[in-house]
Amino acid sequence: MATEAFNSKTLNDLCSDAFEIAKQNGWHEEKRDFGTLIALMHSELSEALEAYRKDSEDVMWPHITEELADVCIRIFNACGEYELDLETAIENKMEKNKARGYKYGGRRI
Numbered sequence: 309m310a311t312e313a314f315n316s317k318t319l320n321d322l323c324s325d326a327f328e329i330a331k332q333n334g335w336h337e338e339k340r341d342f343g344t345l346i347a348l349m350h351s352e353l354s355e356a357l358e359a360y361r362k363d364s365e366d367v368m369w370p371h372i373t374e375e376l377a378d379v380c381i382r383i384f385n386a387c388g389e390y391e392l393d394l395e396t397a398i399e400n401k402m403e404k405n406k407a408r409g410y411k412y413g414g415r416r417i
């Protein structure tokens with residue numbers, strides 16, 4: 309379970325935190341190209357897929373969960389650097405999805 313301090317944070321707080329941590333670790337001495345940041349998000353999803361493909365049953369889900377955390381942290385970091393309001397975007401998109409109907413109007417997947 310996450311700590312109380314962590315649970316009191318907003319998504320945009322997490323974006324700022326991820327950016328600050330990356331900055332402290334030397335990853336933002338210059339503004340990073342947004343395409344590179346997206347590629348790094350992809351790389352974490354690929355690591356999750358590799359865990360699903362190769363890990364033994366006893367370690368697979370914890371490993372996948374860690375890689376999905378990495379995906380979120382990469383996204384938070386990019387939103388922190390580019391000052392994107394992820395929180396409002398997610399709220400708006402979820403409201404939009406609610407209204408899209410059964411399988412979003414008949415899509416197969």
Ligand SMILES: [Mg+2]
Nearest residue numbers: 352355375378
């Ligand atoms: Mg990773």
